[in-house]
Amino acid sequence: xxxxxxxxxxxxxxxxxxxxxxxxxxxxxxxxxxxxxxxxxxxxxxxxxxxxxxxxxxxxxxxxxxxxxxxxxxxxxxxxxxxxxxxxxxxxxxxxxxxxxxxxxxxxxxxxxxxxxxxxxxxxxxxxxxxxxxxxxxxxxxxxxxxxxxxxxxxxxxxxxxxxxxxxxxxxxxxxxxxxxxxxxxxxxxxxxxxxxxxxxxxxxxxxxxxxxxxxxxxxxxxx
Amino acid sequence: xxxxxxxxxxxxxxxxxxxxxxxxxxxxxxxxxxxxxxxxxxxxxxxxxxxxxxxxxxxxxxxxxxxxxxxxxxxxxxxxxxxxxxxxxxxxxxxxxxxxxxxxxxxxxxxxxxxxxxxxxxxxxxxxxxxxxxxxxxxxxxxxxxxxxxxxxxxxxxxxxxxxxxxxxxxxxxxxxxxxxxxxxxxxxxxxxxxxxxxxxxxxxxxxxxxxxxxxxxxxxxxxxxxxxxxxxxxxxxxxxxxxxxxxxxxxxxxxxxxxxxxxxxxxxxxxxxxxxxxxxxxxxxxxxxxxxxxxxxxxxxxxxxxxxx
Numbered sequence: 001x002x003x004x005x006x007x008x009x010x011x012x013x014x015x016x017x018x019x020x021x022x023x024x025x026x027x028x029x030x031x032x033x034x035x036x037x038x039x040x041x042x043x044x045x046x047x048x049x050x051x052x053x054x055x056x057x058x059x060x061x062x063x064x065x066x067x068x069x070x071x072x073x074x075x076x077x078x079x080x081x082x083x084x085x086x087x088x089x090x091x092x093x094x095x096x097x098x099x100x101x102x103x104x105x106x107x108x109x110x111x112x113x114x115x116x117x118x119x120x121x122x123x124x125x126x127x128x129x130x131x132x133x134x135x136x137x138x139x140x141x142x143x144x145x146x147x148x149x150x151x152x153x154x155x156x157x158x159x160x161x162x163x164x165x166x167x168x169x170x171x172x173x174x175x176x177x178x179x180x181x182x183x184x185x186x187x188x189x190x191x192x193x194x195x196x197x198x199x200x201x202x203x204x205x206x207x208x209x210x211x212x213x214x215x216x217x218x219x220x221x222x223x224x
Numbered sequence: 225x226x227x228x229x230x231x232x233x234x235x236x237x238x239x240x241x242x243x244x245x246x247x248x249x250x251x252x253x254x255x256x257x258x259x260x261x262x263x264x265x266x267x268x269x270x271x272x273x274x275x276x277x278x279x280x281x282x283x284x285x286x287x288x289x290x291x292x293x294x295x296x297x298x299x300x301x302x303x304x305x306x307x308x309x310x311x312x313x314x315x316x317x318x319x320x321x322x323x324x325x326x327x328x329x330x331x332x333x334x335x336x337x338x339x340x341x342x343x344x345x346x347x348x349x350x351x352x353x354x355x356x357x358x359x360x361x362x363x364x365x366x367x368x369x370x371x372x373x374x375x376x377x378x379x380x381x382x383x384x385x386x387x388x389x390x391x392x393x394x395x396x397x398x399x400x401x402x403x404x405x406x407x408x409x410x411x412x413x414x415x416x417x418x419x420x421x422x423x424x425x426x427x428x429x430x431x432x433x434x435x436x437x438x439x440x441x442x443x444x445x446x447x448x449x450x451x452x453x454x455x456x457x458x459x460x461x462x463x464x465x466x467x468x469x470x471x472x473x474x475x476x477x478x479x480x481x482x483x484x485x486x487x488x489x490x491x492x493x494x495x496x497x498x499x500x501x502x503x504x505x506x507x508x509x510x511x512x513x514x515x516x517x518x519x520x521x522x523x524x525x526x527x528x529x530x531x532x533x534x
Contacts, residue, residue: 023301025502165311172318175305175501209496 002086003063009087010054010062018048018055022163023175026056031180032153037113038183039152041140041197043205044122045130045161048171050088052160053120056178063089066112067120070095093139095125106143113147123194130161133205136198141190154181154197156204179204226282229462230403234278237410241270265506273504273513277409281402285389286332288402292386293328298510299378300324302501306491307370312360316351320375323347327383334390343380348372377518378511384521385409391525392534403463404534410458411474412520415451415481422446436489439482448478469533476527477520484519488512 018024032038042049050067057065071092074084084090091108104110109119121143123136144152159176181200187193245267252260280291304317323343330339355368388408389401423443433439452474459470488511492500501509528534 023305027502159305162305162309162311168314170314170318172314173301173304173321175301 006087006089007059007062011059014051014087015055015059018052022048022171022173024052024056025175025177026180027177028180031182033151033183035116037116037118037147037150039113039119039121039140039143039147039150040155041121041123041152041201042155042157043133043201044124044127045157045166046127046164048160048164048176049122049157050120052157052176053155053178054088061118064116064118065089065120066091066109066117068093068109068122070125091119106139106146109143110146113143113150119143123197127161127166130165131205133198133202136194138190138194140197141193144186144193145190148186151183151185152197153183154200154204155179156181156201158205158208227400227403230281230406233406233410233458233462234282237274241267241274245271262506267506269504269506281406285402288389288405289328289332289386292382293324295510295514296324296328296379296382297321298503299382299514300374302503302509302511303374303378304371306495306497306500307374308366309371310360310363310367312358313355313367313371316354316358316371319354320347320351320371323375323379327379328386331383331386331390336387339383339387343375343383347375351375381518381522382514384525385517388521388525388528391529401534404528407455407459407463407473408477408520408524409517411451411455411477412481412517414454415447415478415520416485416516418450419443419447419482419485422450433486435486435493439486439489444482447482448475451478451481465533469531473524473527476523480519480523481516484516487519488515 040053042053050065054062054065065088067088068091069084071094073095074090075081075092084092091112093109094105112119121140123140124134125137126134128134140152144150156179157176158179159174162172162174163176164171181204184193184196184200187196248260248264248267252264277291280288300321304320309317327339327342330342351371352368355364355371385405385408388404391401391404419439420443422445423438423440426442426446427438427440428442452471455470455474455477456467459465459473460467463470465473488500492498499508500511503509504513507513
């Protein structure tokens with residue numbers, strides 16, 4: 001029942017809106033594994049990040065994507081919680097505190113990977129300012145250590161932070177680009193592992209054209 | 225009712241493109257260089273564009289206008305995505321998109337007096353007010369200038385293609401004006417392709433302008449000659465122009481098309497990008513494709529409007 005509704009809403013509302021009105025591009029698609037589980041690690045500037053990634057793939061893969069989000073944020077009201085669970089099949093994560101009595105916080109993520117699902121994780125933990133990559137939380141290292149066969153794929157999303165930034169409610173159309181990075185495998189060192197993924201995302205960011213030649217451009221870029 | 229000569233003309237285009245496609249296909253199979261593969265990609269996209277454009281023209285003036293409005297939307301969205309924008313201007317940018325349906329409604333009603341002042345005057349004043357009321361002065365001049373310029377390019381100039389459809393009207397769209405749009409768009413695109421081809425085949429290394437190293441004197445002269453020749457050949461047959469009127473139209477389209485092309489090149493140079501988008505594989509973005517049309521459309525329109533050539 002919810003599955004049919006989910007497919008309908010994605011097909012008739014979310015995809016036409018994102019692909020037709022906002023505009024999305026997928027770059028380096030060939031770097032994605034053809035099948036099996038994967039962990040997508042992306043920068044986070046907007047609520048549109050998850051729908052944008054999902055909309056760039058065939059509708060048949062809709063139920064393979066499992067975004068990971070903060071329980072405290074998405075479950076604070078019923079509408080948001082309903083959307084997160086039924087439209088995007090969110091895996092809720094306790095962002096604030098871990099007590100031994102809470103059990104394994106990454107249990108749901110592990111189970112999803114065992115079912116060959118694709119996790120979408122934003123290691124910054126929250127939506128940041130476009131163009132600035134915040135520090136990474138170590139959760140992806142724990143997951144990668146537990147599932148060393150699962151490729152971790154860095155993703156750089158450009159533009160969603162302009163379409164719908166953190167404090168905005170009305171989206172403005174700007175073309176967004178989703179870049180797929182080179183897959184990273186677990187290398188045994190938590191800090192190094194995080195660093196490699198972070199650097200891969202930063203590299204994709206640095207390939208963007210810059211407007212540094214004109215001082216006015218620089219002012220505008222700072223404001224944004 | 226679609227006049228017979230339009231159908232014949234469209235058939236000629238399809239047959240010509242089929243021949244070119246076959247030749248390029250053979251060349252790609254024979255010697256698959258990177259450049260030929262790029263041209264092959266371009267031709268595949270040409271097919272897509274020509275089929276969509278022909279359907280839009282054949283389905284009548286209302287659908288044609290909707291098509292040009294969509295083209296304006298895609299071009300404006302591309303432009304706004306490329307330029308630096310300020311977050312404080314978000315509400316203004318949303319309003320900017322609303323100028324497209326308004327402008328095309330004015331066109332559909334054949335409302336010439338308001339059509340010519342809507343973007344350069346009414347929207348101009350509105351945007352300045354809206355942005356100044358947002359209250360942030362750093363970057364104000366850059367933000368408002370780039371925004372206005374993008375609107376002029378993608379909504380005002382492109383809208384002239386649509387206004388050609390209503391040029392004879394006292395209010396309302398006229399099916400037979402499709403020949404004028406076809407004449408304008410065909411010659412503009414032919415001029416592009418001919419300049420590119422002549423530049424590639426006979427171009428020396430010296431560029432005529434600083435902006436683009438690919439623009440050579442040979443390319444410009446060759447393209448212009450082909451455009452004038454085609455204008456003289458098809459003008460009297462397809463439209464109500466005489467040979468001389470067609471000749472002048474050909475010169476205007478050839479020169480304006482070249483200037484439009486290098487103007488968008490200059491924009492891309494300034495922004496440090498190669499293509500304005502990724503919507504049209506092999507070509508780049510919508511702005512990359514309509515760059516010449518932005519300049520040829522108003523020039524052609526005012527030429528036939530002033531001299532009553534319709």
